Amino acid sequence: MTENRSDQIARGRPGEDPGPAPAPPDLRRIGANPDFWYPVALSRSVRKEGVAAAVFAGERIALYRAKSGAVHALEDRCAHRQVPLSMGVVDGETLRCCYHAWAYRGDGRISQIPYLAKGDARPPRGVRAYPVREAYGLVFVFPGDPEKAEATPLPDVPAHASPSYRTMTFSRTVRCHYSFLHENLLDMNHQFLHRGVVGKLQPKLLGYESGPASVEARYLFTHTGGKRNRSASLLAAEGLGGQPSSDVMTIRTEYPYQTLDLVPEKADHPALRLWAVYVPEDAEQRVCHAYGLLMIEKPRIPAALSVAWPFIRHFTERVFAEDRMAVEAEQRAWDEQGEDRNHEVFSLILDVRDVLRANGVPLAPRTTPVTRSCEGLAP
Amino acid sequence: MTENRSDQIARGRPGEDPGPAPAPPDLRRIGANPDFWYPVALSRSVRKEGVAAAVFAGERIALYRAKSGAVHALEDRCAHRQVPLSMGVVDGETLRCCYHAWAYRGDGRISQIPYLAKGDARPPRGVRAYPVREAYGLVFVFPGDPEKAEATPLPDVPAHASPSYRTMTFSRTVRCHYSFLHENLLDMNHQFLHRGVVGKLQPKLLGYESGPASVEARYLFTHTGGKRNRSASLLAAEGLGGQPSSDVMTIRTEYPYQTLDLVPEKADHPALRLWAVYVPEDAEQRVCHAYGLLMIEKPRIPAALSVAWPFIRHFTERVFAEDRMAVEAEQRAWDEQGEDRNHEVFSLILDVRDVLRANGVPLAPRTTPVTRSCEGLAP
Amino acid sequence: MTENRSDQIARGRPGEDPGPAPAPPDLRRIGANPDFWYPVALSRSVRKEGVAAAVFAGERIALYRAKSGAVHALEDRCAHRQVPLSMGVVDGETLRCCYHAWAYRGDGRISQIPYLAKGDARPPRGVRAYPVREAYGLVFVFPGDPEKAEATPLPDVPAHASPSYRTMTFSRTVRCHYSFLHENLLDMNHQFLHRGVVGKLQPKLLGYESGPASVEARYLFTHTGGKRNRSASLLAAEGLGGQPSSDVMTIRTEYPYQTLDLVPEKADHPALRLWAVYVPEDAEQRVCHAYGLLMIEKPRIPAALSVAWPFIRHFTERVFAEDRMAVEAEQRAWDEQGEDRNHEVFSLILDVRDVLRANGVPLAPRTTPVTRSCEGLAP
Incomplete structure (x- = not known):
């Protein structure tokens, strides 16, 4: 776990006196580092x-x-x-x-x-x-220094090519800074948001590790009652044939990408793997485009997955719609408040904020005509 | 009638020389004083x-x-x-x-x-x-200093509980500064605006009184020809059974609320009483929410009011829609001109402007992110 | 051809060294000169x-x-x-x-x-x-110095009253600075834009002349293959009865108006004459209203024109819709870039830009409330 966190003061731990450390920059004013490969379109949308x-x-x-x-x-x-x-x-x-x-x-x-x-x-x-490359059904560009493109690897998504998995692709605009989505997925304590779709889930943090460019958290998920969505069961169970039980979910931000692996109780490999990235759309990076590859292990009877496929998509879209509602509400609050007033308490989320800050780039001040005309008027 | 009016110059009375008095602050930049009880919802909308x-x-x-x-x-x-x-x-x-x-x-x-x-x-x-209270079917909050809440009375709306009256409740967003609505109701010379709905009305100012926090005007209303709306007749007549005639209308701004009482010619008490308040919605107070309680005296045959009720609502909504059209046009003009260029001539309206200025609070300068980014760019 | 062009540097001709000439003002910040007669409505819209x-x-x-x-x-x-x-x-x-x-x-x-x-x-x-005048079915106003109105002639549109021509009137809002429309019409090399409507046209510049307040270009139009719209043929041919052939098109910006005359190959007078003006709508002049009078020579069989009329209108609207798409894209680019980054190469277009700059007036800086609040915040 990293110890050089820059927002100790904001965390306000009793007994700590970190001295007059400068306030860390506002996370929502940190831009995505352009020296990576980012998808900007589905391959099939460029005919x-x-x-x-x-x-x-x-x-x-x-x-x-x-x-x-x-x-x-x-x-x-x-x-x-x-x-x-x-x-x-x-x-x-x-x-x-x-x-x-x-x-x-x-x-x-x-x-x-x-x-x-x-x-x-x-x-x-x-x-x-x-520089442009195609992989996983996506068109990636390298928006940063083109000389670094060749040496920078495309993200690795091994399950995509595996015959054991089938991939569902997501592509959605979300009206928030990309960081809200990293925090959303890593903090599984937000299952209350999905209570109507997935029933009452009790996530328990098993542990987490933070590095200079990554945070990885492991949760134990136990279904503790209430309605449980059938598609959620399908997803959580071993392949598509098992019984509801305790699953281990591993979520990892590996800058700038994010992955989630779900290993059912008695399994030794993931039944479900998600790879995602949140690509800023606007210059102020208050809107991003979420690209997701959801890879689901094929069951023993392959036809079962074909039957379940539209239900799984529907379920996943509903969960994502709730997440989007929450993160867009966070962005609207930031827009109104004009700064990040989040008061985070969860240690691993504080870590991922540091990772996103340390690996991103400061956003340039607004350069819209409005601002420029203000400039002109200042004495 | 108050004599320490701050906009003597603007009024330009011949022969007066008020000297180099400073220009009064722009009324549309004066915020509603938060140390009062304001409705912010209908009770029934909080289930x-x-x-x-x-x-x-x-x-x-x-x-x-x-x-x-x-x-x-x-x-x-x-x-x-x-x-x-x-x-x-x-x-x-x-x-x-x-x-x-x-x-x-x-x-x-x-x-x-x-x-x-x-x-x-x-x-x-x-x-x-x-601090929050419920009364008259409305949810009131006290947005100012909470220590003053206890000692500040809720507005008094006596007819609301009276068995002699029945109440019609209005709740509408109006895209203008609240002051335009005070001026609209107090200046009955705007009946031209409603000529299509109420016919040709001849309002005559009988007199008015101004105090530090109030202006009260009395008008005589005489119907002088043209089409007359049936519901208007119903409202103006003694109860609901009389003949069209001359009515006395008393309109009062008692900061921050406003009331209107209509006493038919031969009656000794109001046939119609209105209580209203215009609650700012946005920080710049260019939009407000009008809450109105219209209390109508029950006629001798109570069923008549039930029959007339939807017509009265329809009529009232039409009149209000015309007022809204006018005051929103005033606000748009202010927005474009960037300041209050109204050239008012009517003395009691000049008085109510002073009352609203003296009892309100200056609006803070804009603190939106746009402004802040301008600040950052100024040398 | 004028030689005192102010944007020599921008043109970057090899071998030229114009020295440290100041950059010319941004053409899109030049307002239309108000000391001319401008139409602001169709006569029939003021009943x-x-x-x-x-x-x-x-x-x-x-x-x-x-x-x-x-x-x-x-x-x-x-x-x-x-x-x-x-x-x-x-x-x-x-x-x-x-x-x-x-x-x-x-x-x-x-x-x-x-x-x-x-x-x-x-x-x-x-x-x-x-000052206001009506002519050609349009209401003209003189927005500038009213003392100059009397001495300033209305634009001359001789064919409008001629019995040999019939007039089609156009009135459309276009979301761009008026200058983009002058450039659009004068640069006939943009026929690629209309390839779907008019087929493959090969415009050839025959010559052009520039003066202090005018630029006039002559093109030879030859149809070189591909689909050709029937209405285009109608318009281009001698009257409405000829064969497709080479036509001479003369386009002239005579500040602030623009005309186009099309003379078919064997004719000695125009079969089609257009008079147009682009009237700024907003204070920043990023939106204009295009008024056009399209005068079409009546054919020997007058009924033919009545039959063709709706097709000619449909064709003309389609061509104009494509032009509008292009010039509005130019304006959006200007809005985003905050300045004119056009890199023009065509000499006569460089000339018309100079004419529009020299005859227009600088736009006042923005005076919206937003800007003013910025001003207030600057130290």
């Missing part, structure tokens, strides 16, 4: 010779799939008149702006301006291109 | 073991009715993660936050955190609680 | 004894047609309580405010306050009136 608009932390990105099938990611503006390239048209391996038909290659360079004549001004060279 | 969200001037309030039937009013945020307590669940006499199930008593103190363990940080003590 | 709300660059204007048939244009606020006069009622030659029935004459002076009594404050004199 052959098709175009899609994506975004990372306010940077608009035009994705297009060339005739060859390769996906490219360009800054989403034509260098000419700033019209989004995601409104454009694929032409072979290039992307043409819809307005005056300027053509761009996958590396962002302009390959043709159809009408340029002698005497016209020198055209710009092109726009930024992002 | 047994139910929760409701309310607000006073930007302060969000969670109302809940405990198992015992008592209504409590808490600051609408959990001390833990700031999620609104109005999303919570009543548990006996306490209110539990929906997220991690922290429980609060009616005095705002935390009574239970279900999972708190040794080694966790010290939790906060609770949240603010508001 | 007899009717009222209409109009706007020029954030100045709200109440139009009313008096009993005599004359249209008047007043500042759209009652001098009393700032309620819009466009909510009012025409009374003979005057306009009464809907709220307290103050009456205004067409010159903006108050002609009656129905209830003013001795002892009341001195009323204001009135509101601003705009």
